[in-house]
């Protein structure tokens with residue numbers, strides 16, 4: 275794939291070098307188009323050496339090759355990371371004063387902006403209006419992460435990690451690729467591009483949360499995210515407006531295609547996920563909580579790497595005790611927050627093995643009642659089943675007493691199609 279990596283002038287420009295490496299190491303051909311200001315942070319030789327292509331910021335270099343038109347026309351993906359407030363404003367108003375903005379005007383491929391700036395700049399109505407304009411034209415604007423910014427500030431405005439940006443870019447390309455879309459339609463009797471979810475706004479969570487112990491370690495789980503990504507892609511293929519809250523997804527994104535844009539919000543921990551879901555759920559018709567959420571997190575985050583202690587005689591084999599605290603139950607919280615309102619329809623997933631107290635369906639029925647959601651999709655899991663695999667058996671349990679629907683063993687996109695069929699019967703005819 276031919277990728278244009280636009281880099282605008284923010285301190286997070288250094289992270290774009292890792293994103294560039296991620297693309298080139300996966301065999302993609304990357305042309306870097308920095309702005310003049312970006313070169314204040316990372317110089318042209320770095321971009322040229324890492325990409326293997328010459329680098330220019332203006333429209334006057336190698337004019338015989340008409341770069342201000344060609345670079346955008348030839349691209350399969352344009353990603354701008356970091357996208358500063360200034361760059362977003364220029365893109366939203368269609369300016370073309372340098373090579374990057376000209377490229378943005380000529381590109382007809384998917385365009386991804388990864389904003390990074392101080393919280394005040396991000397939240398300013400001018401920036402938010404520019405983001406809304408860009409999204410309304412089909413661009414994908416990734417939500418910035420929350421956390422430490424330059425200096426002592428913290429808040430939304432951080433550039434997401436390069437691995438997450440890479441995953442988000444692949445998801446966007448997969449969602450836009452007509453070949454992949456056709457494959458999804460052809461392979462799957464349920465997943466045809468029939469537009470029956472057109473106008474429905476959905477929020478899907480996918481992947482597994484990570485609970486940080488120290489700067490290099492976390493408590494995690496084995497969720498690959500494939501089922502959640504398939505749910506997002508099938509919904510988009512059927513015309514829904516999809517927000518995918520992606521918990522630590524990397525190679526999982528790709529697979530079958532879709533017909534509409536998927537907005538990807540990368541998150542890491544259960545608390546990040548809760549914040550993202552709480553913000554987004556106000557504007558959606560359906561929430562599908564497919565993510566594997568850690569029930570516990572370390573009580574204390576250790577700011578520096580936890581080290582072993584060494585006694586003078588080398589005999590010390592002590593190990594730290596990690597105290598855990600409960601994470602919120604996000605799904606149950608959504609049900610409480612909805613109250614008596616009809617929307618959003620809330621769908622949970624339950625990974626169950628079955629045990630001496632009950633079968634998978636029996637345990638899922640108890641969980642459905644405990645969580646209070648409208649539909650619970652019970653996944654049969656075991657040591658070798660489901661995690662990271664491409665097929666899956668699920669049972670759909672409805673709160674309104676409809677009979678259980680069992681699907682599988684089936685591909686994750688078949689399962690996704692069956693889940694959307696189940697959700698659709700819960701959506702009133704005129705949505």
Ligand code: CTP
Pocket residue numbers: 544563564565566567568569601602603604605606621622623624625
């Ligand atoms: N879930 C959630 N918040 C949590 C834990 C789970 O929102 N803290 C959601 C998951 O996204 C999923 C559903 O709840 O949709 C069920 O997850 P599961 O891990 O099976 O349920 P638990 O409540 O953790 O139940 P248990 O550990 O007793 O099996």
